[in-house]
Amino acid sequence: PSLTYFSTSQKEQVDIKDAEIVFVGYAVEAAEYNWDDFKGADLNGKIMLILNNDPQIMNGDQLDENYFKGETRTYYGRYTYKFEQAMRKGAAGAILIHTTRSAGYPFRVLQGSGKNTSYAIDIEGSGYQLDFVSHLDSLTSDKIARKMGKSLPELFQMALDPNFKPVSTGLKLSAHIETALSEVKTSNLFAKIEGSDPDLKSQHILFSAHYDHLGMNHTDTEGDDEIFNGAWDNASGSASLLSLAEAFTKVKPKRSIIILHCAAEESGLLGSEYFVKRPPLPLNQIVADINIDMPNIYGISSDMAVIGVNSNSMGDELKRFAKSVMVDEKQSLRITDDPDPNAGLFYRSDQVHFAKAGIPAIYIESGRKFIGKPDDFYERKNEEVYHRVTDQIDDDWDLNGLERDLRLIFRTIISVANSTEQPKWHSGNEFESAYKNLYK
Known part of the structure; x- marks a missing residue:
């Protein structure tokens, strides 16, 4: 047609x-x-x-x-x-x-x-x-x-x-x-770690990751695998939030931390949209969103994809800390923005609804270049498992790279959470006017 x-x-x-x-x-x-x-x-x-x-x-x-x-x-x-x-x-x-x-x-x-x-x-x-x-x-x-x-x-x-x-x-x-209409109910999962500073704890840094996937793959062939497990997309992101939450409870940053597990991302980013449309706290009390979707599960990479890293001051802070993270004795970790700029990856996961509201946001993905693996390793794995029933834990999983990336995110956000200044979009960004309206 x-x-x-x-x-x-x-x-x-x-x-x-x-x-x-x-x-x-x-x-x-x-x-x-x-x-x-x-x-x-x-x-x-x-x-x-x-x-x-x-x-x-x-x-x-x-x-x-x-x-x-x-x-x-x-x-x-x-x-x-x-x-x-x-x-x-x-x-x-x-x-x-x-x-x-x-x-x-x-x-x-x-x-x-x-x-x-x-x-x-x-x-x-x-x-x-x-x-x-x-x-x-x-x-x-x-x-x-x-x-x-x-x-x-x-x-x-x-x-x-x-x-x-x-x-x-x-x-x-x-x-x-x-059009045939019907109603389905689901829920976001929301938790808060209160900040330690009397003046700054009313400001919140939000971590998001979607916990849904695609459900069932109904086939007519007996014995076919019919379960979309979503281990990489996005159980890995959901588990990352739990690890970060545990770490933040031990250091008590000045600003408060929100952990948000979003529903219905695969159905159109609906959980995050609902949160922004019906927030449980005033939106202008949320000063940043860090979204994690399909992070690194395949070992040490020489790069880390942070979509939107060049768009706001939070990304600048992450790049500053990344300079001290060494992949090996000679090479530091390279932070990359959207690896396919024309695809607009920033607008295809939950952080976009926070950005549209004016909240500075970044989107953590996997790096693309893995130490000791072929140059096309990421592309082959993505093709093999993305939105397929094969997205499950296998022998290629190696969480050393994810641990490194989460430590970097943690250090960065501790700095952001304790700063006297809240994150800002860079001048000329398409979400800058929404930012000014939100925090005026």
Whole structure:
């Protein structure tokens, strides 16, 4: 199929009649880049046609690092942001133009979207609640562009004009969608270690890790392994939180520590979203989030992936401590940010909901280069076990690297927890304005 479509409105039946389809470029509003694709346009009840990714501003033959982080995908480039924008504008729905280059993956990945069970939290305004949500392949998108007297590449170019404003495609959309709704209940697990300083203990540093996985793998073949164990993803992260919690109880940092085991991450980061939407304490009393998802379980690595490490002062502190951590006598530990910047890994685990609220966050993952193992060892193991029934403890597990990484995280956060200054986003970060609103 050339498109996928479904409703996220949490309604059993949706009927749309002759809704105007309006091209809105990238649907981005980013004050830090002086960027506004809407220019005050009224999109209430309309269908927004949106380009995937960030605006691709060139500087010579390369993407300009001064706009939307250049090669690194920002939250403005995520499909979730686009659909959230449509909800904020009161649109009836949104169609996202998908190209392999702009999305970072082929359209076949999306085929079947809307046919399987999907999940959302039952809070008005959460996620993106739209009557109509669609992903459209490049060939069909080009046909729409031709109706507008353009080609698809010309639509991308048109949206880069600073004076761009929404334009009607001349097309209308009608749809009838029926959705079966049911309720499922689950829980986050939450604990607190009170800080020792009378003035700072009202501020909290939060550690998060999701404890859910994928459940059962039902097959028709007798004897098949039907259990998604999720040992790496993310029992390893959950166990890491327990180890850190035990360590923090022995040193009593000045700021308080929150341990949060998130539910339903695999179903759309829902546990962390619920926590942020219905927090058990004021959000402005949480000053940082350190999320752990699929940390190092395969031994000593020469690197440690800390997604978002270059985005805030907490990451700076971690890099400072990492200089004293030696992999061997000659080599210190290298801290890396997103190993695949265009994939936008920072926006694909629980820390993103805290970041969107303004809370400085980092995301701890496994390193990629393991001492004494082939260069492609991580890639092979990830392909072998990620979201497969084979994600279980095996002979390759070696927790020496995880112990080292957790000791580094512990030292870093003790420093952050005892500092007179709370963590901050770096200037120009896409979450900086939310930070200023949260802590004003």
